[in-house]
Amino acid sequence: MSxxxxxxxxxxxxxxxxxxxxxxxxGTEWKRSPGGLVTAMDSVMRGRDxxxxxxxxxxxxxxxPFDDSGMHLHPVALSAEEVRDYYEGxxxxxxxxxxxxxxxPATFHRRWWAAYRTVNQRFAEELAKVAAEGATVWVHxxxxxxxxxxxxxxxxxxxxxxxxxxxxxxxxxxxxxxxxGHLIGGLLGADFLGFQREDDAWxxxxxxxxxxxxxxxxxxxRVEGRTVRAAGxxxxxxxxxxxxxxxxxEVQKRAEEIRESFxxxxxxxxxxxxxxxxxxxxxxxxxxxxxxxxxEFTPPDVALIQIAVPSRERVEAYKTLKDEIELTVxxxxxxxxxxxxxxxxxLHQSFDRAEMAAMYQAADIxxxxxxxDGMNLVAKEYxxxxxxxxGALVLSEFTGAATELGDAxxxxxxxxxxxxxxxxxxxxxxxxxxxxxxxxxxDAVRSHDVQKWAGEFLDALQAVPSDEAQKAAG
Ligand code: F6P
Numbered sequence: 001m002s003x004x005x006x007x008x009x010x011x012x013x014x015x016x017x018x019x020x021x022x023x024x025x026x027g028t029e030w031k032r033s034p035g036g037l038v039t040a041m042d043s044v045m046r047g048r049d050x051x052x053x054x055x056x057x058x059x060x061x062x063x064x065p066f067d068d069s070g071m072h073l074h075p076v077a078l079s080a081e082e083v084r085d086y087y088e089g090x091x092x093x094x095x096x097x098x099x100x101x102x103x104x105p106a107t108f109h110r111r112w113w114a115a116y117r118t119v120n121q122r123f124a125e126e127l128a129k130v131a132a133e134g135a136t137v138w139v140h141x142x143x144x145x146x147x148x149x150x151x152x153x154x155x156x157x158x159x160x161x162x163x164x165x166x167x168x169x170x171x172x173x174x175x176x177x178x179x180x181g182h183l184i185g186g187l188l189g190a191d192f193l194g195f196q197r198e199d200d201a202w203x204x205x206x207x208x209x210x211x212x213x214x215x216x217x218x219x220x221x222r223v224e225g226r227t228v229r230a231a232g233x234x235x236x237x238x239x240x241x242x243x244x245x246x247x248x249x250e251v252q253k254r255a256e257e258i259r260e261s262f263x264x265x266x267x268x269x270x271x272x273x274x275x276x277x278x279x280x281x282x283x284x285x286x287x288x289x290x291x292x293x294x295x296e297f298t299p300p301d302v303a304l305i306q307i308a309v310p311s312r313e314r315v316e317a318y319k320t321l322k323d324e325i326e327l328t329v330x331x332x333x334x335x336x337x338x339x340x341x342x343x344x345x346x347l348h349q350s351f352d353r354a355e356m357a358a359m360y361q362a363a364d365i366x367x368x369x370x371x372x373d374g375m376n377l378v379a380k381e382y383x384x385x386x387x388x389x390x391g392a393l394v395l396s397e398f399t400g401a402a403t404e405l406g407d408a409x410x411x412x413x414x415x416x417x418x419x420x421x422x423x424x425x426x427x428x429x430x431x432x433x434x435x436x437x438x439x440x441x442x443d444a445v446r447s448h449d450v451q452k453w454a455g456e457f458l459d460a461l462q463a464v465p466s467d468e469a470q471k472a473a474g
Contacts, residue, residue, distance in 0.1 A: 005065070007132040008072065010050035013123055015087070015143035017073050018042050020057030030068065033057060034274055034309050034350060036235070036377040037140060037165050043238035044454040045071050051130050053123060059083045076126050078119065085115035088315050091143045097317075098177060099142060099169050100278045100372040104317045106176065113179050117146060120186070124150035131158050136461065139190070141165045146182065149189025161461040162190040165235065166374040167400070168200035171207045184212050188223045191464040194457050196374045196400040198232035205230055226470055233457055234400055237380045239449040246357045246385040254354070255361035262303045263341060267427055269304040270363035272356070272378045273370075274311040275348065277321045280369035280396060280413040281308065285328045285344070287419040288367075292336040292343060296424060300341035304367075305359065309350045322348075360385035365426050368395045369413040375400035379408070383441040392426035392434050393441060394419075404448065407440040 018038045019030035032038065045052060051072040056063055062077035078087065089112035097106040123139075124147050131137050139147045139162045148160045174180055184207060187193055195201040201219060208214040208221050208230075215222040219231045245251060262268060269288070273279035288304055291297065308325065312318045329346040336343040351359070360366070366382040376399040383393060383405070395401060395408035402410055411422040426434075465473070 005129065006072075007135070008049070008051040008130060009132050009135045010048050010138075011053060011127060011131045011135055012041060012045065012050065012138045012140060013053040013127055013144060013147060014038075014041065014140040015055055015091070017052060017054035017056055017075060018045075018071065019068055019073070021063065022058070032352075034311060036375065039237060039377055039381075040235050040450050040453075041140070042069070043241060043450055053126050053130060055087075074126060074130055076119075076123055082115050082119055084314075085109075085112045086119040087143070088312065090116040092312050092315050093317070094177070095142050096166070096278075098173055099166050101167075101169070102173060103277055103371050108178060117182075120144055120146035121150055123147050124154060127151050128154040131155060133157055135159070136161070136458065138163070138457075138461075146186035147189075149186045152189040156467065159461060159464075159466075160190045161192045161194065161457060162187060163194040163233070163235070163457065164196065164200065164374070167197075167372055168195055168203045168207075170203050171210055174203070174207050175211060180207070181212055184208055184214075188214075188221065188228050190228060192457075192461040193228065193230040194233040194460070195230065196232065196234055197403055200374075201230045201232045226467055227464065229460065229464055231460065233453060233460070234404060234448070235375050235377070236445060236448050236450045236453050237377050237384060238451070239384050239446045242353075242357065242381060242384045243387065245353060246361060246387050248354070248357075251354055251357045252361060254358035258305075258358060258362040262345075263300045265300055265303045265341075267297065267302045267364050268362055269302070269365040269367055269423075270359055270382075271304065271306045271367045271369075272359070273308060275308040275318065275322055275325070276311055277317055278370055278372050280371045281306065281325055282321075282328065283371070283413040283416065283419065284367050284369040285325070285332065287369075287416050287423060288344070289328070289332045289336075290416065291420055291423065292332065294420075296420075297427075299336060299338055299343045303342065304344045305347070305363070306344055307347045307349070307351065307359070310348060356381070357385050361387075364391055365423065366391065366393050367423070368393065368399065368401070368408075369411075369419065370396050370399050371413060373399040373401075377401075379405060380445045383438065383445055386438050386442065389435045389438045389442065390431065391438060392429070393438075394422050394426050404444050405441055407437040407444075409437075 016033045020033045053074045056075045059080040062075040065074045093107045135158050205216045221228045360382045368379045379401040393408040396413045409422045409426045411419045
């Protein structure tokens with residue numbers, strides 16, 4: 001790569017680019033990548049003339065940098081072995097379970113750790129090339145925790161922020177990681193560290209103190225004469241943009257068509273998740289199946305659409321989950337569907353934003369039941385699309401979103417009876433009560449949208465005194 005490549009004042013790095021490369025019938029195609037990170041950062045990047053460094057979603061050589069949707073995209077290559085060891089292995093079979101309450105056991109392999117280090121170094125080197133003198137570099141998520149320190153070593157002039165889109169675990173779980181000290185050291189290369197909740201930031205500060213002996217004061221950590229701040233800053237969505245899509249007459253027409261396709265049921269429920277064991281899809285289906293068994297309601301008066309976006313399909317725990325979910329859906333449909341009416345319409349696919357906005361508008365009850373989730377932007381998307389202030393959000397207390405969306409029907413998904421009660425309450429509450437709740441939920445998302453979140457993050461990052469200023473101040 002020549003030295004004549006352009007550099008940028010604002011650069012972000014995430015494991016994936018906002019688009020994934022796929023070989024289609026007409027050659028190479030770029031499709032929007034899955035997950036909340038892309039949903040949020042896509043609109044933050046618009047109009048900033050920044051660069052995005054990330055993986056193209058396929059093993060092999062990296063494509064040349066290219067522009068897409070007003071962003072400068074800089075692909076990073078991952079070999080097939082690195083996809084297996086860094087992405088599927090260390091990121092998603094070691095860190096992911098540890099950071100999500102060990103819902104499934106974590107797997108530890110030294111080979112995976114070595115690949116994680118190698119790939120993080122590659123990201124840091126690419127960032128060092130793309131960032132202009134004194135640039136702001138914003139690193140994202142658990143796949144890139146070593147990048148801040150690696151980048152600081154090569155480019156001490158840049159300002160480095162890191163945001164964790166998933167929970168940060170309690171010290172008792174984090175301590176299981178044989179490489180915990182390296183991860184903490186990697187993160188402390190940043191100037192500012194953002195977490196979804198204050199609780200996550202506290203977990204991190206506690207890990208710094210208890211496991212590595214760092215001195216902490218309030219939300220700051222002293223690191224070799226520097227101060228690093230670690231604070232809770234909950235992510236959000238682009239409320240105005242999604243709401244205007246939801247107001248589009250075409251989207252509203254589509255919402256009506258969806259309801260009609262179920263025979264206009266009294267209650268249409270919806271679940272939208274990546275097919276991940278953290279999302280509590282099994283718990284949700286169990287509660288729904290039991291409500292049908294109890295005769296609380298029956299198709300065609302009620303129906304459930306469950307969208308399960310394919311995810312990490314080569315990781316064992318995800319394969320097992322897919323089989324379990326599909327078996328359960330089969331049982332429910334076998335027992336409770338009628339010739340005319342399907343109890344659960346299960347879709348193992350992803351849909352574009354307009355179709356999602358129509359589904360959110362079509363659904364009377366949104367079921368968000370994770371066992372642990374950093375935020376859950378689906379919950380925020382649903383309330384944004386309820387432009388008539390109706391509908392009901394049934395929300396797990398173990399999501400980051402529950403901290404801000406206390407007017408939802410909050411529940412503990414492990415408590416199946418409690419979850420069933422909340423669903424019934426959401427259905428039976430008066431329209432006035434549902435509207436009262438929905439108005440407040442919408443206000444919460446409207447007043448703290450993704451632009452505000454990004455502004456707060458970048459202000460906090462700029463507010464940390466530079467290394468020179470900190471040294472001069474002694
Ligand atoms: O925030 C969690 C996260 O892992 C993001 O980093 C990612 O964009 C999304 O979920 C989807 O995961 P994956 O990139 O592994 O498909």
